[in-house]
Amino acid sequence: MTAAPRIAVVGSGIIGASIAWNLSRAGAAVTVFDAGKRGGIATPASFAWINASWGNPEPYFRLREQAMMEWRILDRDVPGLQINWCGGLIWDLPPEELHAFAKQHSSWGYGIREVTRSEIENLEPNLKSPPEFAYHVPEEGMVEPLATALAMLAGAEAHGATILENCNIKWLGEDHGRVTGVQTHEGFFHADETVIAAGTGSAELLASIGLSLELAKPMGLLAHSKPAGELLRGLVMSPELHVRQTAEGRLVAGTDFTGATANGKLDEAAAALNAKVQAMVAGAEHIELDFFTAGERPTPADGFPVIGRPDNRPGLYLAVTHSGVTLAPAIGVMTAAELLQGDRDSLLLPYHPERLLRPAA
Ligand SMILES: Cc1cc2nc3c(=O)[nH]c(=O)nc-3n(C[C@H](O)[C@H](O)[C@H](O)COP(=O)(O)OP(=O)(O)OC[C@H]3O[C@@H](n4cnc5c(N)ncnc54)[C@H](O)[C@@H]3O)c2cc1C
Numbered sequence: 001m002t003a004a005p006r007i008a009v010v011g012s013g014i015i016g017a018s019i020a021w022n023l024s025r026a027g028a029a030v031t032v033f034d035a036g037k038r039g040g041i042a043t044p045a046s047f048a049w050i051n052a053s054w055g056n057p058e059p060y061f062r063l064r065e066q067a068m069m070e071w072r073i074l075d076r077d078v079p080g081l082q083i084n085w086c087g088g089l090i091w092d093l094p095p096e097e098l099h100a101f102a103k104q105h106s107s108w109g110y111g112i113r114e115v116t117r118s119e120i121e122n123l124e125p126n127l128k129s130p131p132e133f134a135y136h137v138p139e140e141g142m143v144e145p146l147a148t149a150l151a152m153l154a155g156a157e158a159h160g161a162t163i164l165e166n167c168n169i170k171w172l173g174e175d176h177g178r179v180t181g182v183q184t185h186e187g188f189f190h191a192d193e194t195v196i197a198a199g200t201g202s203a204e205l206l207a208s209i210g211l212s213l214e215l216a217k218p219m220g221l222l223a224h225s226k227p228a229g230e231l232l233r234g235l236v237m238s239p240e241l242h243v244r245q246t247a248e249g250r251l252v253a254g255t256d257f258t259g260a261t262a263n264g265k266l267d268e269a270a271a272a273l274n275a276k277v278q279a280m281v282a283g284a285e286h287i288e289l290d291f292f293t294a295g296e297r298p299t300p301a302d303g304f305p306v307i308g309r310p311d312n313r314p315g316l317y318l319a320v321t322h323s324g325v326t327l328a329p330a331i332g333v334m335t336a337a338e339l340l341q342g343d344r345d346s347l348l349l350p351y352h353p354e355r356l357l358r359p360a361a
Contacts, residue, residue, distance in 0.1 A: 004029045007339065008182050008191035010169050010205060013040020014145060015324050016197035017152035018332030021078065024159035026336050031189065032161060033182060035168035035201065038153055042199050044146040045295025047222060047242060047254055048325045049235055051088060051140045052110060054101040060304060061108055063330060063347045068139065070329035080151040081143070082247055086234035088140035089115070089123055091131045092242070102135050112137045126231045126282040131238075142235055142244050145325050152332075169198075171208035172316070179209065179315035193339050197319045199298040206318075211310065212360040213353070214301035215320065219294055221266055223273035225251040226290045231283045241276050251284060253277045266294050297322050305351045307331060308344065318353045 005028050009016045012034040024030045032038075050071055052064035075083045091098060102112050112135050115123065120130040153163055164184075173180040173188055181191040196202050203213040227249035235244045243253040253273045270292030278284050298320050300306045305321035317339060319331055334345040 005192045005340065006190070007031070007193045007195060008033065008189055009195045009197055010034075010182060011040070011197035011199055011201070012038040012149070012153060012163060012165075013043040013197065013199050013324070014046075014149040014152070014328040015199070015319050015321065015331055016040070016195070017149040017156070018074075018328040019195055019197055019319060019335045020156040020161050020163075021152040021159075022332040022336035023339065024156040024161040026340055028336075028340060030156060030161040031191075032153070032156070032163045033167045033169050033184065033189075034163070034165055036166065038163055038165050039146045039149045040199065042295045042298055042324065043149050045220065045222065045293040046145045046325050047220075047244070047252065048143050048145040048148075049088065049140065049242070049244070050083070050142060050326050051137070052105070052326070053088070053090065053137070053140070053237075054093065054097075054105070058108060059347070059350050061105070061110075063305075063351075064323070064326055065108075065110070066347055067327045067330035068141075070333055071141070071143075074152075074329045078151050078155045080154065081148055083141055083143050083148075084247070085139065085141040086244075087123075087136060087138040088235040088237060089120065089134050089136050090237040091134035092237045092239050095133075098135065110137065111139045124233060124236060126284075127236070128280060128282050140235060143325065144247055148325075169205060172205060174209050177312060177314070179313055191315070193315055193317060195317045195319060195335065195339070199320065199324075200296045202298065202318065202320045206357070207360050209313070209316075210360045211313075212358045213306065213318075213320070214356040214358070216299040216301055217296040218299055219296050220254060221269055221273070221292060221294050222252050222254045223270040223277070223292050224290050225253075225274055225277065225284070225287045228284065228287045231281050231287075238280070241273070241280060243277055243280070250290065251277050251281065251287060266292060298324070300356055302356065305331070306353045306356055307335065307348050307351045308338070308353050310353045310357055
C-alpha cells in the first residue's frame with residue numbers, strides 16, 4: 001500500500017477550504033496553515049454572488065458555469081452549507097450593452113431572460129423604482145462566505161485534515177528546484193505537495209523561492225445593515241447599487257459586484273451605501289447601517305485565475321483568483337484531480353500560472 005500524499009495547503013479562505021475538502025475526502029493527508037483565523041481575509045469581505053455574468057470571454061464563462069454546477073454538488077455533500085439559489089436581477093449596464101450581454105450569454109446556454117417592469121415587481125415587490133426592463137437569471141445564487149468556508153474546513157477535518165490557525169508561513173522550502181514544504185514558527189513541515197491558496201499573501205510566499213507573481217489587490221467595500229425581515233428575495237444588480245439580503249436578514253450593498261474604493265473614508269462611504277439601500281428598498285427606510293467590511297481582492301494582473309503548477313517547480317501548486325466565491329468548488333475539484341491523478345481539466349488550460357510569473361528581482 002502506498003502512503004497517502006502529504007499535502008500542505010497555505011490559506012484557509014474559501015479557495016484553500018475547497019481544496020482541503022476535496023483532497024482530504026480523496027484520501028490525501030492534508031494540513032492547512034493560516035496566518036490568522038480560519039476562513040480567510042477576502043472571503044468574509046465578499047459580496048458572494050455566485051454567477052457567470054457579464055464581462056467574461058467564453059472560456060472563462062465555461063469555467064464559472066462549471067463552478068455553479070459544482071456548487072450544487074457541494075450543497076449535497078458538505079453538511080451545513082447555506083446556498084441560496086435566489087436568482088439575480090440585473091440592469092447595471094446601459095441598455096444596448098445589457099441586451100448584447102444577454103444575447104451572447106443566452107447563446108452560450110446561460111439561463112437569462114428579459115423581464116418587464118411588472119415581472120420585476122413580482123420578483124422584487126419592494127423595489128421602489130423598478131426599471132422598465134431588466135434581465136433575470138434564476139440559476140444565480142449567494143452564500144454566506146465565511147460560514148461556507150468554515151463548513152468546508154469542518155468537512156475536511158471530518159476526513160482527517162488538520163487545520164492550523166495563527167500559523168504564518170514564513171517561506172517555502174526548496175531542494176534542487178523541488179518545493180519540499182513550508183516553514184512555520186515551530187519548524188519545517190515537509191510535504192509532497194504545497195498548495196498556495198494564500199489570496200493576497202501568495203506573492204510574498206512565492207518571492208521566498210525567487211518567483212514574482214503579478215497580483216493586484218483592489219479594495220472593495222460593503223455596507224451591512226442591521227438585520228430586517230424579508231425585503232429582498234434575490235440578488236439585485238442596479239446601476240447605483242448591488243444589494244442582497246443575507247440569511248440573517250442584513251442588507252449587504254456595494255456599488256459594483258466587487259464593492260467600491262472610497263478615498264480612505266470608509267465609514268462615510270458605507271453610510272452613503274446604506275442610504276442608497278434605504279432609498280431603493282421599501283421597508284428599509286429606517287434600517288440602520290450596522291458595520292462595513294473592506295477587503296482586498298486577490299486579483300491576478302490579467303483578471304483571470306492563476307491555477308496550476310509553475311514550470312520547473314515540482315511540489316508546488318498555485319490557486320489564486322478573484323471571483324473565488326463563485327469558482328471555489330470547481331477549483332477544489334480540479335486541483336485535487338490534478339494533484340492526485342495528474343489530470344488537468346481542460347477548463348483550466350488558459351489559467352496556467354506561468355503567464356504571470358517572473359523571476360523575482
Ligand atoms: C468586496 C468584495 C466583493 C467580492 N464579491 C465577489 C462576488 O460577488 N463573487 C465572487 O465570486 N467573488 C467575489 N469576491 C472575490 C472573492 O471573495 C475572493 O476571490 C475569494 O474570497 C478569495 O479567497 P481566497 O481563499 O483565495 O483568499 P482569502 O479569503 O483572503 O484567504 C487567504 C488566506 O491565506 C492566508 N495567508 C496569507 N498568507 C499566508 C501565509 N504566509 N501563511 C499562512 N497563511 C497565509 C490568509 O490569512 C487568509 O486567511 C469579492 C471580494 C471582495 C473583497
